[in-house]
Amino acid sequence: MSDPTRPELPQEPHPQDGPRTPEESAPQPSRRALFGMLGGGAAGLAVGAAAGAVANSALASGPVGSGTAGATRGVVAFEGAHQAGIVTPAQDRLHFASFEMLHSAGRDELISLLRDWTAAARELTAGRDIGSGAVDGPPLAPPDDTGEAQGLSASNLTLTFGLGRELFADRSLRGGGTEADPFGLRERMPTSFAPLPSFAFDLLDPATTGGDLCVQACADDPQVAVHAIRNLSRIAMGRARIVWSQLGFGRTSSTSQSQETPRNLFGFKDGTANVKAEETKALAQHVWVADGPEWIRGGSYLVARKIAMTIESWDRTTLQEQERVIGRTKGEGGPLSGGGEFTEPDFARTRTSGGTAIDIAAHVRLAHPSKNHGIRLLRRGYNYVDGNNPLGQLGAGLFFISYQSDPSAFVTVQRALKTDALNEYIRHVGSGLWAVPRGVGSGEFVGQALFD
Amino acid sequence: MSDPTRPELPQEPHPQDGPRTPEESAPQPSRRALFGMLGGGAAGLAVGAAAGAVANSALASGPVGSGTAGATRGVVAFEGAHQAGIVTPAQDRLHFASFEMLHSAGRDELISLLRDWTAAARELTAGRDIGSGAVDGPPLAPPDDTGEAQGLSASNLTLTFGLGRELFADRSLRGGGTEADPFGLRERMPTSFAPLPSFAFDLLDPATTGGDLCVQACADDPQVAVHAIRNLSRIAMGRARIVWSQLGFGRTSSTSQSQETPRNLFGFKDGTANVKAEETKALAQHVWVADGPEWIRGGSYLVARKIAMTIESWDRTTLQEQERVIGRTKGEGGPLSGGGEFTEPDFARTRTSGGTAIDIAAHVRLAHPSKNHGIRLLRRGYNYVDGNNPLGQLGAGLFFISYQSDPSAFVTVQRALKTDALNEYIRHVGSGLWAVPRGVGSGEFVGQALFD
Numbered sequence: 042m043s044d045p046t047r048p049e050l051p052q053e054p055h056p057q058d059g060p061r062t063p064e065e066s067a068p069q070p071s072r073r074a075l076f077g078m079l080g081g082g083a084a085g086l087a088v089g090a091a092a093g094a095v096a097n098s099a100l101a102s103g104p105v106g107s108g109t110a111g112a113t114r115g116v117v118a119f120e121g122a123h124q125a126g127i128v129t130p131a132q133d134r135l136h137f138a139s140f141e142m143l144h145s146a147g148r149d150e151l152i153s154l155l156r157d158w159t160a161a162a163r164e165l166t167a168g169r170d171i172g173s174g175a176v177d178g179p180p181l182a183p184p185d186d187t188g189e190a191q192g193l194s195a196s197n198l199t200l201t202f203g204l205g206r207e208l209f210a211d212r213s214l215r216g217g218g219t220e221a222d223p224f225g226l227r228e229r230m231p232t233s234f235a236p237l238p239s240f241a242f243d244l245l246d247p248a249t250t251g252g253d254l255c256v257q258a259c260a261d262d263p264q265v266a267v268h269a270i271r272n273l274s275r276i277a278m279g280r281a282r283i284v285w286s287q288l289g290f291g292r293t294s295s296t297s298q299s300q301e302t303p304r305n306l307f308g309f310k311d312g313t314a315n316v317k318a319e320e321t322k323a324l325a326q327h328v329w330v331a332d333g334p335e336w337i338r339g340g341s342y343l344v345a346r347k348i349a350m351t352i353e354s355w356d357r358t359t360l361q362e363q364e365r366v367i368g369r370t371k372g373e374g375g376p377l378s379g380g381g382e383f384t385e386p387d388f389a390r391t392r393t394s395g396g397t398a399i400d401i402a403a404h405v406r407l408a409h410p411s412k413n414h415g416i417r418l419l420r421r422g423y424n425y426v427d428g429n430n431p432l433g434q435l436g437a438g439l440f441f442i443s444y445q446s447d448p449s450a451f452v453t454v455q456r457a458l459k460t461d462a463l464n465e466y467i468r469h470v471g472s473g474l475w476a477v478p479r480g481v482g483s484g485e486f487v488g489q490a491l492f493d
Numbered sequence: 494m495s496d497p498t499r500p501e502l503p504q505e506p507h508p509q510d511g512p513r514t515p516e517e518s519a520p521q522p523s524r525r526a527l528f529g530m531l532g533g534g535a536a537g538l539a540v541g542a543a544a545g546a547v548a549n550s551a552l553a554s555g556p557v558g559s560g561t562a563g564a565t566r567g568v569v570a571f572e573g574a575h576q577a578g579i580v581t582p583a584q585d586r587l588h589f590a591s592f593e594m595l596h597s598a599g600r601d602e603l604i605s606l607l608r609d610w611t612a613a614a615r616e617l618t619a620g621r622d623i624g625s626g627a628v629d630g631p632p633l634a635p636p637d638d639t640g641e642a643q644g645l646s647a648s649n650l651t652l653t654f655g656l657g658r659e660l661f662a663d664r665s666l667r668g669g670g671t672e673a674d675p676f677g678l679r680e681r682m683p684t685s686f687a688p689l690p691s692f693a694f695d696l697l698d699p700a701t702t703g704g705d706l707c708v709q710a711c712a713d714d715p716q717v718a719v720h721a722i723r724n725l726s727r728i729a730m731g732r733a734r735i736v737w738s739q740l741g742f743g744r745t746s747s748t749s750q751s752q753e754t755p756r757n758l759f760g761f762k763d764g765t766a767n768v769k770a771e772e773t774k775a776l777a778q779h780v781w782v783a784d785g786p787e788w789i790r791g792g793s794y795l796v797a798r799k800i801a802m803t804i805e806s807w808d809r810t811t812l813q814e815q816e817r818v819i820g821r822t823k824g825e826g827g828p829l830s831g832g833g834e835f836t837e838p839d840f841a842r843t844r845t846s847g848g849t850a851i852d853i854a855a856h857v858r859l860a861h862p863s864k865n866h867g868i869r870l871l872r873r874g875y876n877y878v879d880g881n882n883p884l885g886q887l888g889a890g891l892f893f894i895s896y897q898s899d900p901s902a903f904v905t906v907q908r909a910l911k912t913d914a915l916n917e918y919i920r921h922v923g924s925g926l927w928a929v930p931r932g933v934g935s936g937e938f939v940g941q942a943l944f945d
Contacts, residue, residue, distance in 0.1 A: 136878070175760055176824035180813035187808055188760025188823055189876075192753050248883065263742040264756075267878050271887060275808055282885035288740075288878055290715040301644050304716075308627055308640025356639055356727055361632035371640055372628035424641075426588070426719050426740055427879070431700065433734035435723060 115197040115261075119166040121480040122339050123329065124487070126199030127419065127444050128318040131303075132259040135289035135423040136266040137345065137440065138274065139252030139473060140281040142208070144215065148224045150280040151208070152492055157276050158202065158256075159486035165269045168195030171276075187275070190268035198260040200269060202487045203343045203475025205253045206236055229491055231333035233447045237344070237474050241459045249285045249347050249471030257343070257442065263288065285471075287347065289423025289440045302374065302382065306350055306424050306437050307466070309367050310374035313382055314409075316419040327417045330446050330479075336490035339479030341444040344451045347425075347471030350438040355466045366462040368403030376405060388412075402462040413457055416450045418443040438467070448474055567649040567713075571618040573932040574791050575781065576939070578651030579871065579896050580770040583755075584711040587741035587875040588718040589797065589892065590726065591704030591925060592733040594660070596667065600676045602732040603660070604944055609728050610654065610708075611938035617721045620647030623728075639727070642720035650712040652721060654939045655795045655927025657705040658688055681943055683785035685899045689796070689926050693911045701737045701799050701923030709795070709894065715740065737923075739799065741875025741892045754826065754834065758802055758876050758889050759918070761819050762826035765834055766861075768871040779869045782898050782931075788942035791931030796903045798893040799877075799923030805886055807918045818914040820855030828857060840864075854914040865909050868902045870895040890919070900926055 117125050142151065161171050172178070172185030209230035211219040256273055260266040267288075274283045292303040305311040316323050330337045355363070360371060368386065369376055376386035378398040388406055390398045399406050410417050420443045427436035445451055458464070478488040569577050594603065613623050624630070624637030661682035664672040708725055712718040719740075726735045744755040757763040768775050782789045807815070812823060820838065821828055828838035830850040840858055842850040851858050862869050872895045879888035897903055910916070930940040 138881075176812065176822070178812060180816075181811050183809050184760075184812050184815075184823070187758075187804075189756045189758050191756060191760065191824070263878075264876065267758075267876075267889075271804065271808075271889075274885070274887070275805075283881050283887075284883070284885060286881045288880065304641045304643060306639075306641050306719075308636075308638075308643065352639075352723065353727075356723075357635050359633050360628065360630060360636050363636075364632075370628070371636070372643070424716065424719075426715075428740065429590075429735050429738045431736075433726070433736060435726070435735075437719075437723075 116167055116195045117197050117199050119163050119200070120482060120485075123480045124201045124340070124477055125166070125480070126201035126257055126259055127328065127341060127421070127477070128324060129197075129199050129259070130318065131291055131421060132197045132199070133261045133290065133292055134259065134263040134266050135291070135440065136258045136263070136270045136286060137289070137442070138256050138258070138270045138286040139284050140254040140256070140274075140277060141284045142224075142253045142281050143279070144212070146280045148226075148492075151224050154254075154277055154280045155202070155488050156486040158273055159481060161273060161276055162200040162202075162269075162487075165272070166195060166198050166200060168193075168198075171272055187268065187271055189271075190265050193262055193265055193268075196260040196262040196265040198258065198265050198269060200273070201257040201259075201343070201477060203255040203257070203477045204488060204491075205251065205255070205473070205475050206230075206234055207251075207253050209234070226491065229334050229336065231330070231337050231476065233330075233333065233449065234342070234476055235448060237448065237472060238452060240455050240469065242464050242469065243472070244468045244470055245472050246470050249287070251473055252284055252475075254281060255343065255345070255473060255475045263290075287425060287440050287471075289425045291423045305422075305439055306352065306426075307355055307363070307367070309363075309369065309371055310382065311422070311439070312420055313369075313374055314417075316417050323417060324419070326446070327450065328419045328444050328446055334491075335493075336478050336488060337476055341419075341446060341477045342448045342451075343473075343475045343477050344441075344443050344445070344448065345471070345473040345475075346441040346469050348439045348441050349436070349468045349470045351466050351468070352435045352437055358466075365400045366402075366404060366466070368399045368405030377403070400462065402460055404458070404461050404463045407457050407461050408454060413454050416445075416453055418445050418451060418454060438470075444477070568619055568647045569649050569651050571615050571652070572934060575932045576653050576792070576929055577618070577932070578653035578709055578711055579780065579793060579873070579929070580776060581649075581651050581711070582770065583743055583873060584649045584651070585713045585742065585744055586711065586715040586718050587743070587892065588710045588715070588722045588738060589741070589894070590708050590710070590722045590738040591736050592706040592708070592726075592729060593736045594676075594705045594733050595731070596664070598732045600678075600944075603676050606706075606729055606732045607654070607940050608938045610725055611933060613725060613728055614652040614654075614721075614939075617724070618647060618650050618652060620645075620650075623724055639720065639723055641723075642717050645714055645717055645720075648712040648714040648717040650710065650717050650721060652725070653709040653711075653795070653929060655707040655709070655929045656940060656943075657703065657707070657925070657927050658682075658686055659703075659705050661686070678943065681786050681788065683782070683789050683928065685782075685785065685901065686794070686928055687900060689900065689924060690904060692907050692921065694916050694921065695924070696920050696922055697924050698922050701739070703925055704736055704927075706733060707795065707797070707925060707927045715742070739877060739892050739923075741877045743875045757874075757891055758804065758878075759807055759815070759819070761815075761821065761823055762834065763874070763891070764872055765821075765826055766869075768869050775869060776871070778898070779902065780871045780896050780898055786943075787945075788930050788940060789928055793871075793896040793898060793929045794900045794903075795925075795927045795929050796893075796895050796897070796900065797923070797925040797927075798921050800891045800893050801888070801920045801922045802890040803886075803918050803920070804889055810918075817852045818854075818856060818918070820851045820857030829855070852914065854912050856910070856913050856915045859909050859913050860906060865906050868897075868905055870897050870903060870906060890922075896929070 117129055119125060164171050170186040175184045175186040175188030175191055178184050208224050209226045211221050212223045213219055256270060258266040258269045270286060302310040302313050316327055328341050330340050364371055364377060374382040375384055376399060378387035378390040386399055386405055388399050392398050406412060422439050422441040425438060425440045430436055443451055481487055569581055571577060616623050622638040627636045627638040627640030627643055630636050660676050661678045664675045666672055708722060710718040710721045722738060754762040754765050768779055780793050782792050816822055816829060826834040827836055828851060830839035830842040838851055838857055840851050844850050858864060874891050874893040877890060877892045882888055895903055933939055
């Protein structure tokens, strides 16, 4: 058995430095080398995507054949006016993590953390190892990169960083009392950055709620997303620690070239009326922050809600009842007032047997912009399954993520859902709100304007 | 709010039966329709794969372009001499579930469960909905299929069923005492089907250990694997209940056309020396059961071990120490005695500084067939991440699955790992052993020969 406290072995040539055949001694293509092989194509895409990472959609949804490696090797630009991962076409997989600043960490540590995270994010999103990589560093040091993404492409990885409201507030100390404005940010808090209120039926678990910082890692390969969160978590050591994280899955790109609306675990299409990346005007109105301190202008607010589904109750419900609850057909996803998936619901339409075609408690009615002062949220949620509980019930649901220009937009819609028929089948068990700084330019770090 | 106890609504025409445009009224392609569109191509593949599901590798690893749907729409044949999902090229995602027979359920219920599961598995693995489907059944009944896989391809789904040793033994009753041979199977138990012993360093959690039945669902799309386990769990109602399940991920097919050996969460390639599907002779020797009762001949034994990795300790270890522990280089995966990934390790080779190039406690040495009477296991594990613990440590590791012709083969190798240097960085927290009946022919159900 090895002992980590034993003296380091004297440095010596690697045993495998012995004789090899030419084939064996050929260098293994590293993530770095693999990226280099992409050449101008990837660089061109990076430039094209910089304005908001929208241009990448063609790459995300279709294979880029070149022989040596696989299909979805897309690179989403990290820099831009907005952070990537918001209007970026939804990747297949999610690893979302919430971090807490250590009590010993102050403003300097927060700045250095954001700086180090940004440097790492530039590498990771380009499909490169961090620092000296997984195998190219000194043998007597722990590798800079944990290595499980070696040989994998960037897989359209995006890393989106958010700041919790706690960073702008006083800090409670363990021994009692408070530390005033530990990060010196109080003056920089946007007035719209109000905490989420308690909602009807909230059953929030503190273990999956809140956090000083969040990182949303999305990629087409779960191992790439997990690798990113793991390495960012490592980099945070001594400054912040991960408090909770969530894996999720959505579409599988290789089966969705038609970009069909994906289904949630209730079996219904989810996201039909979402704000689309191409709706520049709607994005400016509903997603991007236009005023307030400079660091948040061009940014957004991220709301995450872990919504557990009582799958077993739902599965025992009739098709008619399921469709009444949602207000759409289960097959095509058209509104019950008639038409196809993208037909606007007609909430006034009545049935011959009386009542409205779309129930007064149907989810689609209560969540609709026409019932919410025109509010639209950009939703970017993922299905999750955390295994089973001891009763044999699936620990499954929707990890809801929405982006909006003002947290109050989410609050308005969520309050409107108080009478949602869907509430019988869901439980909100986790929650978080973070301010997402605007995107970074060359040489900048995420949130830099916050400290200027 | 809806009330599941309220009287059913009178049946009436679906509201969307109102006027539609021709385009809107075009039927939505169902999973069934989609499969039909595959036509002879898929059927041909099914036949080709029936002999052992090996022929499917080309399909699994490369896109089959046809325009209307996505890339990996492969169908792995359910019928064959052996169950699929053993030598089938490893799909990207896993949902593994363990079930417990209800105390009220006896031999008839076990037979009917296996019969119903087999019928459902035939549909699911072909990319079809179960029964009358998700939307084609009567509106006043719960749909037969939960619907979240609608529009998704079969995604190379395989469903592999195993039987726990408890099914052949007496049953402990809650009120005390035992029920003798509740399923009438005692006489059919193979002599080699001995329980796994306790191993050194075992820290098994009863919540993720054992079970009367297991189902291994593998697919290239996690939603397809989850959909299968969910629907099989639903079908089990009143007869068996799910007691634990595990999601996992491995390669992402779209990035692995070269079938590079995937990496585990230690960042090392895992599976280099695995038994390959093409090694017919090795399979006959190491994987397929050749003797014993008829139901198990052509079957195998499945061992599952949930192996938690202490990721944070590992990540603080030097590259040299990591390579010493594994006995291979982290980059290419070649043995430390020299050569490339597929070079045989030379355990006798010494270093100029003394000692063997491959440490005496290296994992590769202790697990090697040459140190284990030539034993080889067919490994088919998946990486997992279950989020984080409250200390901020990643709840991650390897969900190890191996198939062998005799459980004692696993026991031998696992015992040899008692002095494995890797033990410092891993914890076995879950375990299970199941007998996997031979494959099914036309009209048969899984394990049918057990009841003849």
